[in-house]
C-alpha cells in the first residue's frame with residue numbers, strides 16, 4: 001500500500017508516518033521548500049520515507065506528486081494550524097487551510113479517483129458550541145478565520161464525496177497533543193515552560209485565558225483513528241475525542257505539581273495571549289468512532305501531561321541546573 005501524507009513534518013504527520021511504516025506502507029511525505037529544513041520530527045524515520053516537494057498553494061505541484069506517487073491513501077494534514085495566526089493572516093489561512101483542500105481533491109479527482117482521502121477537520125469548527133457534548137451532527141459556529149477555513153475544508157470534502165463519488169472522509173478531531181507538539185500551542189508551552197523553570201532557565205510563564213476548556217487527547221492515539229476511517233466499506237465522517245474536558249488552569253496545575261512547584265508562584269496572565277474571539281469549552285462525543293471504528297483513546301489526561309513535562313525535562317537536562 002502507498003500512502004501520501006501532506007503535513008508530514010508536523011506533529012500528526014510524524015506520528016502517522018510512524019504508524020503507517022509499522023504497517024508496512026510505502027510512505028511519501030509532501031514537503032514545501034524552506035531555507036532551513038524542518039525535518040526534526042521525522043529525523044528518526046527519514047531514511048524510510050520518500051519526501052517530495054509540493055505546496056497546497058500550487059495546483060500543478062499537487063497533480064504532479066499524485067502522478068508520481070499513485071497513492072492508495074491520501075492524508076491531507078497540511079494546514080496553517082495555529083489559531084492566533086489566522087487573525088494576522090486570514091486570507092493566507094483561507095488559501096492553505098480552506099482552498100488547499102479543494103486543490104488536493106481536484107488533483108485526486110483528475111489523477112487517482114479511486115484513492116481514499118482523509119481530511120484533517122477540527123473541533124474548532126464547533127467554536128461557540130451549540131450543544132454539549134459535540135457530535136457529527138452538532139451545527140458549526142467557528143470563532144476564528146482558522147475555524148472558518150476548516151468548515152470550508154470539511155464541506156468541500158463532503159461535497160466531492162457526494163458530487164463525484166470519491167472515497168473522501170472528514171475526521172473531526174478534538175485537540176491532541178504530544179511531546180512533538182509545536183511550542184506555541186498551549187499544552188507544549190506549559191510543559192516546556194515548567195521544564196525551563198524547573199531547570200532554572202526561566203522564572204515565569206506568561207499565559208492567556210486560563211478558563212478555556214479543551215478535550216485533550218494523545219496524538220499517537222488519534223492518527224490510528226485517521227487510518228481506521230480509510231479502512232471502512234463506506235466513506236463517512238467521525239468525531240474523535242476523549243469525552244473529558246479540562247481547563248488550561250488544570251493542565252498548568254498538574255504540570256507544575258508533577259515537578260513539585262506551585263504554579264501560582266510562576267504563572268502570569270498576560271492580555272497579549274487573549275484572542276479576539278475565544279472558544280471557551282470543547283467536549284467531544286466520539287461514540288460513533290468507538291462503535292463503528294472500534295477506536296478508543298489509550299492515554300489519559302494525567303499521563304499526557306506527565307509525559308509532555310518529562311520529555312521537556314529530559315530534553316533540557318544538559319542545559320540547566
Ligand code: NAP
Pocket residue numbers: 006007008009010011012013030031032034038054055056057076077078079080081082096120121122123172173174175176177182
Ligand atoms: P502542525 O504540527 O502545525 O503541522 C502542519 C503541517 O502543515 C506542517 O507539516 C507544515 O509544514 C504543513 N504545511 C503548512 N502549510 C503548508 C503548505 N502551504 N504546503 C504544504 N505543507 C504545508 O499541525 P498538526 O497539529 O500536526 O495538525 C495536523 C492537521 O490536523 C492540521 O491540518 C490541523 O489543522 C489539523 N488538526 C489538528 C488538531 C490538533 O489538535 N493537533 C486538531 C484538529 C485538527 P512546514 O513544516 O513546512 O511548516
Ligand code: G4F
Pocket residue numbers: 081082083121122123124173174175176184185186187189206207208209210212213214248273274275278279282
Ligand atoms: O493550544 P491552543 O493554541 O489550541 P486551539 O486554539 O484549541 O487549536 C488547536 O486545536 C484545534 C482543535 O480544536 C486545532 F484544530 C488547531 O489546529 C490547534 O491544534 O489553545 C487552546 C486554548 C485556547 O482557548 C487558548 O485561548 O488555550 C488557551 N490559551 C491560554 N493561554 C493559550 C494560552 N493558548 C496558547 N496558544 N498560548 C497561551 O499562552
